[in-house]
Amino acid sequence: MSELGTRLKTAREEKGFSLEEMQEKTKIQKRYLQAIEDGDYSQMPGEFYSRAFIKSYAEALDFDAEQLFAEHESELPKPKKAPADLPPRKSRTRSAPPEKKSGAKALLPSVLAIVFVVAAGLVIWLFNQDGDQAAPEGGNINNENNTAEVDDAVEETDESGEGNNTEGTPEDENDGENDGTPVDNENNNNDSVNNNSSNNNNNNGNENEDNGEAEEQNLSFDSADGIRYTYQLEGTEDVEIEVNFSGDSWLAVEDGSGDQVHEQTHSEGDTLSLEFSGEETIVFNMGNTSAAQIFVNGEELEYESGEVRQYIIIEQNA
Secondary structure: OOHHHHHHHHHHHHOOOOHHHHHHHHOOOHHHHHHHHHOOHHHOOOHHHHHHHHHHHHHHOOOOHHHHHHHOHHHOOOOOOOHHHOOOHHHOOOOOOOOOOOHHHHHHHHHHHHHHHHHHHHHHHHHHHHHHHHHHHHHHHHHHHHHHHHHHHHHHHHHHOOOOOOOHHHHHHHHHHHHHHHHHHHHHHHHHHHHHHHHHHHHHHHHHHHHOOOOOOEEEEEEEEOOEEEEEEEOOOEEEEEEEEOOOEEEEEEOOOOOEEEEEEEOOOOEEEEEEEOOOEEEEEEOOHHHEEEEEOOEEOOOOOOOOOEEEEEEEEO
């Protein structure tokens, strides 16, 4: 048993705490607390966790952790890498980053949308051109028919009015001209109304197609395996995580490659923000879920279980 472990065990016994009570107080498993008191750090999950657990244990027994570390530095395991030294996630680089979409693939949806809009506009323009050409042709036919009717009326008037007064001839000609004109205007107006209705229908169809392309985020519970709870996230590639703490809670976060991006014991009022893009999975190792709220792109993740100790796994299906 190490000198450090002896001091911690003596302080615990003086305060009347059992290992089970310290487990509930620190959220550290009993076997790790026993290993700290025995000085057997090989039982710990890692060298960094050894120092973090010792610090939490010491503070729970009202020790000054920094002073305790200084006095027993030779007994403490040396961590290879501490998360506190990690730069912000946005500035970190990986040796093998996930393959990103090429520039051509990224622009493909925009190019297709532009081609669709141009094609739709061309179809509408050609439709209008056909309507404009058909109207004059119909007007010419009506004018020719009206002219023939006027000529026939004049001839009949001349024949019937040889022995009568010739004052009736102008009235007959005017009657013939007036009968034909309103018919042409009404046909032309109907053609214009039909063309406008067709254009409106085409525009409405385009708007409906555009509105149907948008997708909404869907976050839902999928399965449970012991204290591991899996949730499915659909409809988005970029993920913004925010965790609000209402009490003491230890939290570790891993990305889809198994890299730990965060590890810390939080207190009431703390807020953690993380950003991910293109990750297949995000894993939250939570010491106290009752004191932490997780928000995914502004949507609160509702815990499927009320257990204090949980693994929350988000699988992304964009």
